[in-house]
Amino acid sequence: MINLAYKDISHSLSKFLITAISVGVLLGIVIIMIGVYRGMVFDAKVLVNDIKADIWVVQQDTFGPFAQTSKVHEDLKNQISYQNGIKSAEAITFQTFQMENRYGDFKVMLIGYDPFGDIQVINKSKLIEGRVIQKQHYEIVVSKKTNYKLGEYIQLGRDKFKVVGITKDTVSNGGDYLIFTSLKDAEVLQFTYTNERIRSDDNRGIKGGNPHLVNAIIAQTIDGYNPTVVARNIEATTHKKVFTKSEELKLLLEKVIKKSSKQIGLFTLILIIVSIVIIALIIYTMTLEKIKEISILKLIGISNFTISKMIIQETVVLGVLAFISGNVFARLISGGFPKRIVLENGDAFTLFGIILVSSIFASLFGIYKVIKTDPSAAIGG
């Protein structure tokens, strides 16, 4: 038996491939958009997941330190560390600023932490070169994407910092690259003002800010203690707001990136719908382009089953080729995006399923149209 779909595709192979690749590029863009959404959600959780803390203590009545500004005294860590169920507690600061080097300018989030503390802030599995900070001053660990090299010196404020470690895939919830210094250096950077600012503050009667304010106290619980119970106990005995790690992650998703992720999610949904319509139209047009040949086939006695099989088979082959080329396209270009793109096979296969079902549905319209066509129309009778 002759496979009509195979013969038709072989006869106009280049046209078919160009159509499949074009559809694939469209699918690739949808896959990228899903990846952008996934990347945003992933990035939002990176920092909280990397910092090995079970509890986050922040300013009272705030959702700090990511969803809202939070300022607490550094020495609060001593009070927290004596709480029931707490193994260790450390102070931590976060500040974002713009940096510039020979590769361009970029936004970073500087994290100040106690390099001699017990809580791991830099995820060692992401440290690809060098080491973590081992001195109280003038050492810095940077993200690879900042393009700084190991041993290079970076001018920050009035001081120069030596790059002692390079990390990969470390970003803030906003996708900014992370850099790490000691808590002391971070406090200096945050509270050392220019001479002009100091004079201006003096003239206004403003005395220098408290250099020992931090954004949060992070703590680890003793094994066997429930972090939620410990957090509620701390809340009850201090005038602070306390979040467990899972509560902080939830805050990030629900308060910090909710609108952005919703926006991208909706845009992706619209893109999927538009893609389905475009692909359905391509399939329908492809079927109608063959209406004369199909009418001849009907006229000489070829069954509807054989004709429908040809159209469905071509649709499936087009869908598979588009799926493959779409994924190749998405993977090729995903590395060029400034923010993280998370490509998950599950998303790609789900999209493939949706596109395939809608394509077959569209081809059924085409089949209905050709089956209804008067075969004698093919010969102008």
Next chain:
Amino acid sequence: MNKNQSIKIENLVKSFGKGDSKVTVIDGANFTLDKGEFVALVAPSGAGKTTLLMMLGCVLEPTSGKIEIGDEIVYDNRWRVKDDRELRRKKIGFIFQAHYLIPFLNIEENVSLLPYQNGESKKVVKKRVADLLKFLDMSDKLHSMPSELSGGQNQRIAIARALANNPSIILADEPTAALDRHRAVSVVKMLKKITREQNVTIIMVTHDDRLLPYCDKILTIKDKKIQIEENPDEHII
């Protein structure tokens, strides 16, 4: 019933439209054709030649009347066949003004498409296609595409396709219209040879009077009626 009967038409009527816009093209046609007859269908343009051919091919539904193909009643004021495509596939061959070969199939595939669809074995189909192409002097074009052949060559392949399913009748709608005089005569001689050697009935629509001498009978449509006459000028080929 005449055992040699190939096509029998009784009181066949075909009208288009309804009410005031109703147009009757064929009005009460009656004729019988025997197996192995080569019949010309002659009439002015718009008289209903293609309409008659399409009704005989079970493509167009008549308004009323009766059509028998071989010993099977295919229409008796309504379709009597369950699957008109199956009937065409197994009993009828078509040749058109243009070859209408499937452009994405090569010559062998175009000719073998119907026998395969009829469930015949690869061995049988391959032999029949080879025999047909040999008969039509096209054996060397087995793997060519229609786009690589001339109009005349393609028309011969269309004849091979029409014969490939061993039909009892072939309906040819101006099969020589696109050919020059020499090739037209060549095709008509070939069709005549087929009727004789394969006992197939061929109804050929033509406007070319020079081809009539090759036909056994002439059907004419005049004033919506069909007249049939033995061809007094028939040449024995």
